[in-house]
Amino acid sequence: MIAAACSAPTCLRTLREHELDAGMYLCTPCVTRLHGWLASIPRLMVLLEASRGRETTGQPSVTGTRTAPLPGREDVLNLLGPAAPGSVLDVHGDQCGDPPLLDTLGGWVRLALDESDQPAPHAWTPQRLAHWLAARTAWISAQPWSGELHDEVHGMMRVIWGITAHQPRRRPITQPCPRCDTLALSRVDGEAYTSCSACDALFSAAELAIGAAASLARTAA
Template structure:
């Protein structure tokens, strides 16, 4: 369980701008934003095969107009092809801004893995075809959460995952949970696809799925009984006297 403990004086998350808790004072981003980044990295690893499956066009090529020249379109979707473009296996960067359009997904992931390795003064593991470096970023995310570029990483991953979801049609759903928050007692708990935590939208509490399940089992029977008593009492007071 991650609670909203007292914040370190003046320290704020560079991503959400909320005050950092005392135990987060050595970081530049809070736990909640860190867990969101970790969930995106896990999702990206799973989304890439779905993106590959979306490469083929849904419709047949259009026919040429009479009297004109027929220009057959590419047999694949250009937006997907752009996202699936190869990442440079070396240390090539677009320092002159020559990249036109969004960068390929693997290039974005590789570039951030490279930046993380440089910050740690380590050598990035050798590039292998099909290796997307999401697990490398996830493994060293605690260190990344202490860097001043963490907000840029968050922004680029958010944009990348948004582009991929629009193609694979896998926008995550947010589902309100019936149990009240164990911290603030509000009915603001929500579970979201791909996210490992159930989050309270009122106070920011994060519960693992197991923690929420235990909490639900403890409090919901009593709430059901209370609701039943209130319903019976209402019907009793409103029932006309014979």
């Protein structure tokens, strides 16, 4: 069997046999993470909107300056700003700062629409586009460009987390892995699955509860 790497440039995993059989280019942990990021966007948009007018420097505004003050934080306004119509790539490199959310998400939605006959999103807003992509992560994982999408969305999330100061953290779970019995389980805030760093298994909350009951029964016996 030929080993194929997960197509996300930042991921070092090798695709498992069932993933290859399913035509996946993106490994299951990457698909799970991608879904979690996209699903968190509506909630983070509320925080982004709230930090729109927040001052970063804390410096009092000087009266009588010649340059008019910006109506809000430039990085946030830039991120929330409308995407340049029709353009996805910044060929001339003249765009300053990070690309607006609509640019990043919209570019991938456009590509997905070009390559399939799926219905278009109802509205062209970051929330709608993120929801549209989140609902299609399984289909996305079977596209050769899914790795690039994964890393680009991750880059976008890091910018959002930097502004909202909401960075999901990985927390240890004090329960032995139901599969390999190692104390190596952890879960990232907001993600649906708990992963084992020893055997790479992923567990839902229900599977973990069953695992805990089984290990309790073993110790009691």
